[in-house]
Amino acid sequence: MGTIQPKVEAAGDELTLVHAAKAGDISAFEELVKRYDRNVFRIAQHITQNREDAEDVVQDAFLKAYQNLANFQEQSKFYTWLVRIAVNEALMRLRRRRPERMVSLDEDIKTEEDSMPREVADWSPNPEQLYNQGELKEILGKTIQGLPPSFRTVFVLRDVEGLSTEETADALDLSIPAVKSRLLRARLQLRERLSKYFKNRTGGDGKQ
């Protein structure tokens, strides 16, 4: 069975842009915005689950990055540093919106039980073709919304944005085992929830 390879953004002339931006060249910083605004928006909306908050996170994260460029030590990629800022901004917005609930990346919810597979019916070979584009997005959005913030944050960085485990740990200030544990549970919980939409309906799966 094949493995999943993360997609990797080309580093290109990124450091040149960062140096120019540090020297005050706003057009160089604008290039960095163009390079990563889609990613930051996606991450922010996955975490906050709110469109307005995601828009604010994009603006605030890039402004904060610009204001603090001098503190960027270049020991990690600019993108990883930016993601760290964006995740913090997004979590802050989420906390504001849900003050009654603790929102933390440190939470390690429940036991392993919550991720044990119960649904083991195989899926249709092309599950995404069972629904139109709009329905599919609604299903995927609703499903990931049900995950705890700490799980969906790790999942979006690692599996949607293609950061490595090390980069994800660095961006979230988590240990590598903590990233792996959350990622496994996020993947299994999403799989479990998606099974009800995508399982093979022609294969005699024991439905009552």
Next chain:
Amino acid sequence: MTCSDFLKELTDYLDDSMDAQTRAELEDHLQWCHNCYVVCNTTKMTIEIYRDSHLYELPDDLRTRLRTAIVSKCECHKSQASDPQGQSDSPTTK
């Protein structure tokens, strides 16, 4: 190897970050355990569906609006930083 052992290694298996011997043991387990085969296959599909879904794409008009706002705020910050007198005179612009 039990199904529980297999599950613990599933993330490293899908990410191809394990030694050849552990990989061979997992693949041996997959040969005869249908449930783990299904869980492994559907977890891989889950990742691929989300990766290819274009969920939460940034529309072009919003993208332009956000970028204009960001650049304008950066310019404002730059002019305040290079004019400390001005900065202390106008702490907020909103």
